[in-house]
Amino acid sequence: MPIDITVTIGGTAGQGIQTVGDLLAGACHRSGLYLMVVNDFESRIRGGHSFMQIRISDQPVAAPYHKVHLLVALNQETYDRHRAAMDTSGVILLDQEEAASEKSALAVPFTRLAKDAGGKIMANTVAAGACLGLLGAPESIIKEVLKERFGEKEAVFENNLNAARKGYDAVKDETVDWRIDWPDEESKGRLLSGSRALALGALAADCRLAAFYPMSPSTGIMINLAEFVGKAPLVVEQAEDEIAAVNMVVGAAFAGVRAMTATSGGGFSLMTEGLGLAAITETPIVIINAQRPGPATGLPTRTAQGDLQFVIHASQDEFPRFVIAPQSINQAFETVIRAFHLAEKYQVPVIILVDQYFNDSLFIAPEKLKVPEQIDRFLTTDADMAAPPAYKRFALSESGASPRALPCRDKALVTVTANEHGEDGHISEAVADRNNMVNKRMAKTKNMRNEMQPPDPYFGDSETLLVGWGSADGAIREAVDRLRNENFDVGGLVFSDLWPFPEATVYEALSKCKRFFTVELNSSSQLGWLIREQTGLKFAGAIVKYDGRPFLPNEVAVQAQKMMGGRDDRR
Amino acid sequence: MTDVKAYDCDYENKWCPGCGNFGILNAMKKALADQEIPPDRVLIVSGIGQAGKTPHFLKCNYFHGLHGRAVPVATGAKLANHDLNILVNMGDGDCYGEGGNHLLAAIRRNIDITLLVHNNMVYGLTKGQASPTSAHGFVTKAQPQGVAGEALNPLALAISQGAGFVARGYNGKMEHLSRLIREGMRHKGLSLIDILQVCVSFNHVNTAGFYNERVYELDESEYPVDDWHRAMDTARIWGDRIPIGIFYKKETESYTDRLAGLKDGPLVNRQFDPARVAALISDS
Structure with a gap:
């Protein structure tokens, strides 16, 4: 039976959701399972409601699932909020104190077992042990992941091992429908957040100055990059504001090093004059805009694709620029390398568009991260x-x-x-x-x-195409798979290279289909209108979402099916 | 010694005849010549305004950027190549108004650049509005009732925040000013030189006559440049007598000497080592 299980771990910020999630993700990763992890949190340090969602599969996964198989509710609110999303076979794991009277709820006294193992603080380790037990993980894996996490700190390791085993044993007599037949294989690739892939890309691209002003969800890129200061020729500079950040980058690039900044829409707004400065002085710079919903402060810890038309046109008057939105974790790494190359080759600014969902989620990178053998600087002496x-x-x-x-x-x-x-x-x-x-x-x-790569077709000869860009890639492909399984003649077309608009290849890719729908995290279908402007082709409908949450393949498929209406689209 | 003519350039000067900027330009050329820094070893970064045009009028490498933003551009250039000799020309509105936050940050960083602020207490290029250093009551077309706020005291501000080289010059004392610029360039760390500059077109209060009557040079044999309290007191003197000279000087480690990423030399000179980068990435 194919494996496709979603585990959600929820609680308040600061309750240790990460511990449970990391241990579980680590176990899946090292066993050779595919997985991805979505982090959902509020703009606060303590309290509120946060959750981590891990999708585990024997196939590559690149979008979150709409149902939950295993819910670890570290508090009552998690239970209340996520109960509706439970799969019919789902199980809710609760600390005994929070026990509810539902059939699917399974009460495990995390806190008491943790105390028995040496401290209440390890309640999360007990929960992780219980998850692994329910998922049918071999007991030896517990030891491996705990060793990886706690290393040489012997006592801590022993106590946690003890705690995890207590959780594992507490559920050993339970049976669930989705117990995994655990493989014992090499991992399927590195497990990386979007932020980390971008930071590693900057390092591989020989970026030497990264200046920034903290702004969610872009800060993670710089935190990841800062780890390499002192090990590579690199300065990561926290500027006094975004205006300073972009001007520093321009100054450093002018003086001869590769330089970049990362921000979100609000910071990008402040950088727009600096963007024009790079343009008129023909100074090569790279700006990563990790999008979040706006306007103004908007939803700081949520996701969006609302800045496409903005970055294409940002700053007064006209000048050329590149805009690229990577579709996958490997492509994000490569995009930064490519961005610096293009910036220097053409002496123009390059904008990389990512988003909160992409930056804060973890994905498997199936391809090895390759560092270029040499860097062409396009300089004269x-x-x-x-x-x-x-x-x-x-x-x-x-x-x-x-x-x-x-x-x-x-x-x-x-x-x-x-x-x-x-x-x-x-x-x-x-x-x-x-x-x-x-x-x-x-x-x-x-x-x-x-230089622009054409949009990426997925069953591109289909009658109906779902068209999107950047991080919507995973959800679009999976929606296409679902619809094709139901015999709809549907394919996908996903853009990474957005500007200068690859007009000819887009026209070619879209003129064959009977109709296309756009799939975007903004309210007006910005890509749809861009396609209309650049090719004259009109989208037949738009699947849009602007609630700050990422696309779920199921909702895209359901919407698309609805929009195809009574017409017979089945093959 | 290098001839000051080495810095002459044939680009047409665009300042008003009699502008205080000419004295500043000559002082800069003299300071560079005295230090024997040839034009191709000088980088001037400037903002927008009449002061921002300065690097167009002498032979040098230059980056003439945006209003208020010369300091971060210079900071970025210095981080990329800390061997550069960087002079920054800004106006009072440019540096103390639009770019105020960058000045505060430059003081905190102690980045080794020499900041020349052409302080004419008025916006010249936009034809005569009040600036952050315009006196209370200063009348302009935009402030017909006179400036309601108080003037910023840039020297007191910089000294209070621990800037390591704070000086005031006057365009009417070219030799003295060129000495200040030379000392500022020799100082390791941020040097702020506020320059009293006459604006013949839009400031009819702070004229050459006004300054010539009031300006006096601090007596270097008597004035202790490392006395912070004395410097603060001196920075507050303004009226019938206006002091010029080095108000405060204390050398501490400059920013680029503090950064781990710069220990092995200027970033721009380092070699790309793909094997090392690949190892860093795979080990991370």
Whole structure:
């Protein structure tokens, strides 16, 4: 029987949800199961309601499931909130004190057993042991995951092992429908959060200055990157505000290192003038925007895809930029490497669009994380010039990019300004200079568009296509699978490369289908309108969601089915 | 000694005739020449306003950025390459208004850049509105009843926050100013030089006559530059007598000397080592 089990662990912030979840996820990971973990929390440090959802499978999983098989309720609220989502075969695991009279509820005295094992603090370890017991995990796994977590601290390890075993034993006589036949295989790849994959990508890309101002859900990227300071040529600088962060990045890139910042929509709003600064000075920078719902403060710890049209147009007037939204954990790592390459090749800003769901969730990275053998910097030195004193930073060229020298490296003087300028980087209001510089900057678009990967088809020849971008990828694919299992002629088309818009390949991919629906975490279907604007093709409907929660494949499938209406879409 | 003419550039100057900026520009050139720093070893970062245009008018590498944001650009450049000699030209509105938060952060960091604030107490490029250093009651077209607030005291602010090099110059004392700039550049850490600058077009109060009557040089043989309390008191002197000179000086470790990531030399000079990075990633 295929394995597809969802375990939800819920409680108040600070109650130790993470402990239970990490132990469980660690056990699945090391046994060679596929899994993903979604973290759902409120914007507070203590209290409230948080939960961690682990989906375990023998197949790759890239979206959360809509039903819960095992609910670990560390408090009554968890029980009340999640009861409705329980699968018919589901079991609710409760501390005895919280015991409810429901048939599916299984009371295990976590706290009392923890006290017996040496301390109330280990109640979560007892719960983890009970989960593993219900899931049918071999007892030896408990020891392995605890050793990994507590290492050499012998007494702590022993006590926790004892606690976990008590939980494990407490449920050993229970039978559930979804007991797993545990494999004993190599892990299916590294288990990484989106934030960590992006940080590792920055390291692999030879990013040397990362400046930021803390803002959920982008901060995790910098926390992950800070771990490598002192081990690699890298400075992670917490700036005084987002405006400073982006300007530092521009200054560092101008002076010759690869530099980036990460923020969310509010911080990106503050960075928009700096974005224009990078554009007019043709300084290569990378900005990661981890989206959350807005406007203004919005929902700080929730997810959204509401900034697409914003980042494409952000900052006054017009200039070329790249916008890329990775679809998967491996692609996120590669996107950062690619972003720096593109930024330097074209001397333009690159914006990477991710979101809270992607950054805070853990996914298996099936591919190895590959570091580039060499880094092309697209720089020029005096040696490349006939006459260094005559060097002009903004020399006109057909491609739009001019030879880029670094300041104070050679005799060539590097002179740039945020004012409109002549080729020599001096302020100019001359009509010819203005026209030349706008034309030069915009000329880059042609070659930039050729760098764009076409949207990624999934049964792309189908009659109906579900079209989305970035982290909606997993939910769209799974919704397509579900609909195809029910004989609907449905496929998917998911974008990572959004700007410059890959108009020709999009037209080609969409003109064959009978109709397409967009699937986006915003209220107006921003990608849908972008497609309409760029190709003239109109989406037949939009599956949108803006409650701050990620897409569930089931809801996408149900919506799509509804929108196909009475028409016979079955093959 | 380098000839100051080495810094001359043929780009047309765009300041008003008689502008105080000319004195500042000459003082900068002299300070660079005295230290024998050739144009290709100087990076000037500037903001927006008449002061922000300064680097266009001498031979150097420059980054002429946004209003208020020269300090973070300079900070980023210094973090990327801490061997750079970085001068920053900003105006009073630029540095103390739009960029105020960056000034506070630069003081906290003690980043080794030399910050020259052309303080004419008025917005010149936008034609004469009040600035953060305009005196209470200063009348402009935008403040016809006079400025209702009080003027910022940038020196007292910087000294109070522990800035390690705080000085005031005057565009009418070019030699003295060039000495301050030279000392500021030699100082390891942030140097703030507030420069009294005459605006012939929009400030008819703080004129050359006004300053020439009042300005006096602190007597270096008598004035202890490391006395914080004395510096605070001196920074509050403003009226019939206006002191110029180094108000406070105390060297502490500069920011780039404190960072673990910079121990092995400037970031820009380091080699990319794919094997090492791959190992870091797989071991993490």
